């Protein structure tokens with residue numbers, strides 16, 4: 430059908446065609462084919478029912494924030510600085526906030542100039558802009574397997590091909606990266622960048638070892654591949670530990686994404702990109718065409734918070750909260766999960782990555798888990814190539830320790846019955862299990 434022919438209404442009793450369901454189907458740009466609802470988002474509605482223990486989402490636990498003093502401060506921003514706060518601002522972001530962002534990044538060894546920082550509407554916008562700047566359809570992006578679902582969404586939206594590189598308990602494996610780059614070169618594919626989450630990985634929960642950081646930076650320099658370093662969790666190490674950022678090792682070859690979503694408040698949607706100077710100029714143009722400027726009010730609220738609050742003390746409080754929840758989850762997993770399951774042991778951040786015995790399909794099992802009043806994110810959503818059917822991500826960031834324990838107990842019950850079915854009838858999955866295997870803690 431061409432756009433000059435209006436869609437015909439469905440005749441009563443006829444099966445509605447795709448075009449009758451969406452009369453705009455012929456008009457969409459080709460790139461929308463890669464835009465699908467993330468499995469995690471699709472799950473949110475069910476998982477947020479109060480009787481369900483949700484180990485699925487990655488919502489920060491904001492209950493620890495000092496809401497009273499924050500609301501006073503927000504009112505002060507409008508009362509004292511309202512004509513600036515409520516006005517358009519610079520596309521690059523408010524200068525004073527960019528200076529403060531440099532101080533935040535210094536905690537992870539980064540020396541940066543505020544001129545090279547672009548404030549974004551969350552780091553998700555940074556991901557979208559960076560992909561827009563660098564990726565033509567068919568270009569290759571190398572990413573850890575598994576990888577952050579929102580990044581995979583951006584890569585799909587710009588029709589980039591994702592090649593996953595397996596990790597172990599020390600993060601991305603340099604040898605596997607070399608191999609992926611060699612394979613891409615053999616196929617004549619252009620690799621535009623390596624996308625990596627070195628600290629407290631979402632969803633794998635692992636951290637890139639310090640030795641490997643230098644090696645990965647070196648490999649990318651050798652192959653002339655840019656690094657996109659995504660670091661929203663870097664300050665959430667449970668022992669207060671931080672790691673040298675990849676940017677600090679190779680400032681000219683790393684685009685760094687930061688965020689206040691996990692260390693302050695995700696609803697304010699304030700993140701940033703730190704980029705080499707020439708890239709920064711292009712980013713500002715891309716940001717301008719996307720939003721004109723990031724919300725001035727939110728930037729001033731973050732700026733005042735950093736200036737007047739003990740924000741480092743607040744991060745410590747967050748860390749303690751998350752550590753307690755991580756402990757509750759790990760001990761419940763130990764106590765309840767059936768033999769044959771393995772999982773990672775995060776030292777910061779929000780997530781545990783679980784591998785279940787062969788034959789169990791976590792995506793197929795999910796409706797049964799929700800019926801048993803527990804939700805998780807099945808592994809396939811974190812791969813661009815359909816791998817991950819034996820994996821799941823469990824988030825411990827939001828529920829209380831008691832709810833986490835109860836959720837894991839319920840999950841273990843579902844897994845036990847799934848495995849019992851397998852023993853009786855053979856495999857309960859019809860999906861092929863292929864692709865790179867995340868090594869279990871026992872084999873890594």
Ligand code: PMP
Pocket residue numbers: 487550551552553554577579626631659661687688689690695699700
């Ligand atoms: N990167 C990673 C690895 C994430 O986990 C998230 C949020 N879950 C984001 C980026 C996006 O964060 P935001 O847009 O809230 O800054």
